[in-house]
Amino acid sequence: AQSVTQPDIHITVSEGASLELRCNYSYGATPYLFWYVQSPGQGLQLLLKYFSGDTLVQGIKGFEAEFKRSQSSFNLRKPSVHWSDAAEYFCAVGLSGGGADGLTFGKGTHLIIQP
Amino acid sequence: DGGITQSPKYLFRKEGQNVTLSCEQNLNHDAMYWYRQDPGQGLRLIYYSQIVNDFQKGDIAEGYSVSREKKESFPLTVTSAQKNPTAFYLCASSIIPRRGEKLFFGSGTQLSVL
Numbered sequence: 001a002q003s004v005t006q007p008d009i010h011i012t013v014s015e016g017a018s019l020e021l022r023c024n025y026s027y028g029a030t031p032y033l034f035w036y037v038q039s040p041g042q043g044l045q046l047l048l049k050y051f052s053g054d055t056l057v058q059g060i061k062g063f064e065a066e067f068k069r070s071q072s073s074f075n076l077r078k079p080s081v082h083w084s085d086a087a088e089y090f091c092a093v094g095l096s097g098g099g100a101d102g103l104t105f106g107k108g109t110h111l112i113i114q115p
Numbered sequence: 116d117g118g119i120t121q122s123p124k125y126l127f128r129k130e131g132q133n134v135t136l137s138c139e140q141n142l143n144h145d146a147m148y149w150y151r152q153d154p155g156q157g158l159r160l161i162y163y164s165q166i167v168n169d170f171q172k173g174d175i176a177e178g179y180s181v182s183r184e185k186k187e188s189f190p191l192t193v194t195s196a197q198k199n200p201t202a203f204y205l206c207a208s209s210i211i212p213r214r215g216e217k218l219f220f221g222s223g224t225q226l227s228v229l
Contacts, residue, residue, distance in 0.1 A: 009155065031215070032214075032215035034217060036220075041203075041222075041223065041225070042222050042223065043119075043121075043205055043207075043220035043221050043222045043223050044158075044205070044207075044218075044220040045220070046217055046218075046219075049217055051215070090157065090158070094214055094215035094216065095214045095215060101160065101163055101171070101173065101214065102148045102150075102160050102163055102173070102207070102209075102218065103218060105150075105157040105158040105159075106157055107155060107156060107157040108155075108157055
């Protein structure tokens with residue numbers, strides 16, 4: 001079965017500094033990869049997704065992610081964080097093939113922004 | 116505006132009581148999903164539905180039931196058999212019932228036990 005690992009439970013970054021959130025997946029083939037963001041008490045909003053093609057994906061709010069097949073990783077980056085980026089971030093994997101059993105999510109990384 | 120509406124925002128359950136969480140979407144999406152979110156545990160799939168009058172169990176279906184009588188509605192019932200129901204419940208949908216489709220989420224329902 002596929003799995004997603006987000007190694008960092010919490011990350012603290014100073015406002016204006018760069019950010020990288022890590023995500024590793026376990027799956028035999030190339031999966032569909034997603035990053036979602038969740039504000040407290042809210043649903044999840046899609047930041048970006050990778051299906052195929054260019055391994056560097058641009059998303060909303062200035063985020064980008066890079067798919068590295070050799071490392072089974074899909075890390076999320078932002079060059080300069082803003083206080084409004086403080087939230088919970090989830091990496092998710094979707095399999096190819098038939099059926100519609102949703103996505104498999106990592107346990108999330110809580111991002112704290114220091115002034 | 117199109118979207119997914121979950122209600123209520125907060126819900127309290129007494130011991131032995133069944134409660135129903137509402138999920139309505141006006142996106143004309145075929146597939147709908149229920150996830151449970153516990154702190155530090157990410158999201159876990161409870162049930163999903165690819166089409167009206169059809170649904171399948173996810174990873175943690177025990178103690179829950181669903182129905183899909185209309186395309187736009189996918190209510191979740193938390194039964195008394197669910198011994199640890201306190202969690203944040205998220206409803207989601209996708210345009211077509213295909214693996215790898217991006218999910219659109221509602222704003223969630225927080226269920227607590229009295």
